[in-house]
Amino acid sequence: MNCDSCGRANRPFEARCTACGRRVQDEVSAHAWRRRWEATPPPLRAEVEREIEGDLRQAAAHDGWLRERRTATIALGAILLPLAALIGGLEAALLPLDALLGAVAAWRLHADRGGAKRGLAYFLATYAVHFLLVLRAGGGSPAADLIGFGAGALAACAVGWMAGAWLDERHVARTFA
Numbered sequence: 001m002n003c004d005s006c007g008r009a010n011r012p013f014e015a016r017c018t019a020c021g022r023r024v025q026d027e028v029s030a031h032a033w034r035r036r037w038e039a040t041p042p043p044l045r046a047e048v049e050r051e052i053e054g055d056l057r058q059a060a061a062h063d064g065w066l067r068e069r070r071t072a073t074i075a076l077g078a079i080l081l082p083l084a085a086l087i088g089g090l091e092a093a094l095l096p097l098d099a100l101l102g103a104v105a106a107w108r109l110h111a112d113r114g115g116a117k118r119g120l121a122y123f124l125a126t127y128a129v130h131f132l133l134v135l136r137a138g139g140g141s142p143a144a145d146l147i148g149f150g151a152g153a154l155a156a157c158a159v160g161w162m163a164g165a166w167l168d169e170r171h172v173a174r175t176f177a
């Protein structure tokens with residue numbers, strides 16, 4: 001029973017996620033699962049237990065790995081988003097704000113335990129905020145702005161994708177398996 005919220009594996013009869021406490025199924029079906037679980041032959045039950053314990057160990061290892069890289073991740077976001085924004089055109093006045101936006105995107109991505117698609121979404125969203133600020137400040141022709149926006153947005157997507165993939169559990173599993 002994988003948790004929708006944190007992705008952790010739970011024993012099939014668990015009504016709430018053992019990692020985050022979020023409800024994974026209602027009490028009635030949890031009860032039905034418990035009866036089925038008790039009727040399951042012990043060797044099969046032990047196999048499922050082993051699988052779940054392996055998942056939990058991997059998740060705990062990933063949490064430790066993430067904690068050690070929290071500061072580095074936020075610093076990297078504060079550097080990479082301004083770089084992506086630079087590809088879209090130099091807005092020197094916005095660089096400190098871009099650094100802050102990048103740090104926030106990286107912090108959120110870290111708190112959500114990584115993921116390439118999530119990283120892409122967070123960095124693209126913060127880049128969109130950057131671009132709205134550029135538009136508000138005025139300057140440049142709309143056509144040039146659009147080309148710059150496209151280039152910067154692509155760069156922000158690439159940065160977010162790579163940061164998310166780097167923080168992802170599967171990356172950690174591949175590296176330390």
Ligand SMILES: [Zn+2]
Nearest residue numbers: 003006017020
């Ligand atoms: Zn959970």
